[in-house]
Amino acid sequence: MRSYILINGQSEQSIPVTDRGLAYGHGLFETITLNGSQPVVWQAHLDRLRKGAGRLGIPLPVNIQALLEADLAKLLQLQPTSDTRQVLKITITRGCGGRGYAVDDKVSVNRIVQLTPFPDYPDQPAIKGVSVRLCQTRLALSPLLAGIKHLNRLEQVLARAEWDDSRIREGLVLDSEGFLVEGTMSNLFWVQDGELYTPQLDRCGVAGIIRQTILTLAEQTGVTVCEGLYAADTLAAADEVFVCNSVIAIWPVTRLIADQGCYPEWPVGPLTRLLQSRLAAEGIY
Amino acid sequence: MRSYILINGQSEQSIPVTDRGLAYGHGLFETITLNGSQPVVWQAHLDRLRKGAGRLGIPLPVNIQALLEADLAKLLQLQPTSDTRQVLKITITRGCGGRGYAVDDKVSVNRIVQLTPFPDYPDQPAIKGVSVRLCQTRLALSPLLAGIKHLNRLEQVLARAEWDDSRIREGLVLDSEGFLVEGTMSNLFWVQDGELYTPQLDRCGVAGIIRQTILTLAEQTGVTVCEGLYAADTLAAADEVFVCNSVIAIWPVTRLIADQGCYPEWPVGPLTRLLQSRLAAEGIY
Structure with a gap:
C-alpha cells in the first residue's frame, strides 16, 4: 500500500531521526475520513489538534488550517483517485531537537500529512x-x-x-x-x-x-x-x-x-x- | 551539533514516517557513555534493552549485541574524534507498519545508532x-x-x-x-x-x-x-x-x-x- 506523504508541504517519505515525535512521542495526530476533497468534521479535528497542541506546548502556526488545506490540495493533485473516500492522517510533532527533554524555542514544528486508501470491510x-x-x-x-x-x-x-x-x-x-x-x-x-x-x-x-x-x-x-x-x-x-x-x-x-x-x-x-x-x-x- | 547516525547499519539521517516509533512510541532507547570505543556498563544496557523488548513485543535479532557493536565500530570510523568520551544513543523501534495498532509479524525492527559529543558542564x-x-x-x-x-x-x-x-x-x-x-x-x-x-x-x-x-x-x-x-x-x-x-x-x-x-x-x-x-x-x- 503506497501512501502519499507531505512533510511541511514537501513530498517526503521520511523524517529526521532527531524529531521529538520519534524521540519522545512529543506530538499529536488526527485520523480523518476524506469524502472527495472534503475532510469530514474538519473543524472538530482542527479544534482537537489545537487543544492538544496547547496541552503539549506545541506552537501551531496561526495559519495551520490554511497550511493543512494547502497540503491536502497538493496531495490530491499528486494522487488522483477515483475512490470516493480516503483516509487523511495528520501528524504534528514538536520538531527536531537535540538530546534531552527541554525544547529549544527556535525549533519549529513538523507537519506530516498522509493520504491512504480507505479500508475495505467486505464482511460489513x-x-x-x-x-x-x-x-x-x-x-x-x-x-x-x-x-x-x-x-x-x-x-x-x-x-x-x-x-x-x-x-x-x-x-x-x-x-x-x-x-x-x-x-x-x-x-x-x-x-x-x-x-x-x-x-x-x-x-x-x-x-x-x-x-x-x-x-x-x-x-x-x-x-x-x-x-x-x-x-x-x-x-x-x-x-x-x-x-x-x-x-x-x-x-x-x-x-x-x-x-x-x-x-x-x-x-x-x-x-x-x-x-x-x-x-x-x-x-x- | 552534527550527529552521526546509522539506521540498520546504513548511514542515514531520517526514518520513514510510517515507523511505529513515531506513530505510537513503539520502541525503546538507551543513552550510553562511550569511553573511547567502549560503551560503559554495556551489558547492563543490553539487558535492559532486551527486557524492554520483551515487554513491548519487539523481536530483537538474536545477534543484536553483535549488530550494535558493528554499528558502533562503523560510526567510530566515520567520525574519528580526539574526544575521550561521546554519547551513544541507541533507539530500537518496532519498524514500519501501516495504519493501526496491530503489528504485522513480517515487519522487522528498526535499529538507530547515533553518536553525539559528550556534554560539557563548565560549572562542574x-x-x-x-x-x-x-x-x-x-x-x-x-x-x-x-x-x-x-x-x-x-x-x-x-x-x-x-x-x-x-x-x-x-x-x-x-x-x-x-x-x-x-x-x-x-x-x-x-x-x-x-x-x-x-x-x-x-x-x-x-x-x-x-x-x-x-x-x-x-x-x-x-x-x-x-x-x-x-x-x-x-x-x-x-x-x-x-x-x-x-x-x-x-x-x-x-x-x-x-x-x-x-x-x-x-x-x-x-x-x-x-x-x-x-x-x-x-x-x-
Whole structure:
C-alpha cells in the first residue's frame, strides 16, 4: 500500500531521526475520513489538534488550517483517485531537537500529512455488528494527557497485541481502577432503557471526534446521554452496544468476549441504527 | 551539533514516517557513555534493552549485541574524534507498519545508532552540586511500562517544560499518589543516618543503569539500601541527596526548590563522594 506523504508541504517519505515525535512521542495526530476533497468534521479535528497542541506546548502556526488545506490540495493533485473516500492522517510533532527533554524555542514544528486508501470491510461490520474482547491491559490515569490524541500510544499497542483472531474486531480497555474507557482504536457507547451511555474521558482515553458528533446528535434527537465511570459489568445490562471512530463510523457490538463476567449477545438495536443513519447524513458511514 | 547516525547499519539521517516509533512510541532507547570505543556498563544496557523488548513485543535479532557493536565500530570510523568520551544513543523501534495498532509479524525492527559529543558542564555540577525543583507534573501509575526506557516520554517532556531557569539543573517528579519517583532525566537517591534510599520503580519511572550500578556498589560497600514509596517531604530529613544517569554520573543535589514544604540546603556528603569515586573507577564520571 503506497501512501502519499507531505512533510511541511514537501513530498517526503521520511523524517529526521532527531524529531521529538520519534524521540519522545512529543506530538499529536488526527485520523480523518476524506469524502472527495472534503475532510469530514474538519473543524472538530482542527479544534482537537489545537487543544492538544496547547496541552503539549506545541506552537501551531496561526495559519495551520490554511497550511493543512494547502497540503491536502497538493496531495490530491499528486494522487488522483477515483475512490470516493480516503483516509487523511495528520501528524504534528514538536520538531527536531537535540538530546534531552527541554525544547529549544527556535525549533519549529513538523507537519506530516498522509493520504491512504480507505479500508475495505467486505464482511460489513457496520451492518452486521462485530465481536469485541475485554482487554487485560489497563490504561493509566493521566489527567494531563487525557482526551487528546498524542503520540504516546504504547498502551493501545499492548492492548491490541493481546489477540490475533481476525474475527475479533476491537478490544475494550479499562482504566487501572477497572472502569470502562474505550476501545483500542475507538470510543464506546451503550444503550440501556433508551438512554445512551459512554465513559467519561477526563482521566484517560481519547475524546474521539465521532464520539463528540454522536453526543451532539443524541442531544438534538432528545436522547439522554450519561457520561461517567462505569465498571465493565455495566455492559451486562445493556440493550445495545457500539464502538465508533472517524474511519469505521459506528460498528454495532454484538458480542463481548471476556475472561470474567457473562455478557449477553446484543442485537443491532434501533438507537444504534438511528445514529448510524444520522452520521451517514453527515458523510460519516 | 552534527550527529552521526546509522539506521540498520546504513548511514542515514531520517526514518520513514510510517515507523511505529513515531506513530505510537513503539520502541525503546538507551543513552550510553562511550569511553573511547567502549560503551560503559554495556551489558547492563543490553539487558535492559532486551527486557524492554520483551515487554513491548519487539523481536530483537538474536545477534543484536553483535549488530550494535558493528554499528558502533562503523560510526567510530566515520567520525574519528580526539574526544575521550561521546554519547551513544541507541533507539530500537518496532519498524514500519501501516495504519493501526496491530503489528504485522513480517515487519522487522528498526535499529538507530547515533553518536553525539559528550556534554560539557563548565560549572562542574558533579563537584559543586546542583539546584533542582519539585515538578507539578505527576507520573501516571503504569506497572506494565514501569522500569523500561520506552519512547512514550510525554510526562518527562511536560515536567521538563515547567522551568527554564538554567540554574535549575533537574526536576524531581512524584507519581499520581504523591510518592517520589525520579528526576525528569535521572534517578534519585538520598542518604539518611548512613543508609541509602531510592524510590521503588515497579509502578512508574525508568530503572536507570547507573542507579542499578550504584545499588550494586552500595551493597559491595556494606551500605544498607532502602527502596520504597516515599513522600516528597521525606527529603526534608535527608543528610545527602543526589541524582544520577549514564551521562551525568552523579550530581549531588544541594538545594530543592518547591512550592510547598521546606527543605534544608544539603552539603555534598561523604557517601555521595564515595559513590562518585567508585563510579569513576568504573569509567563513570
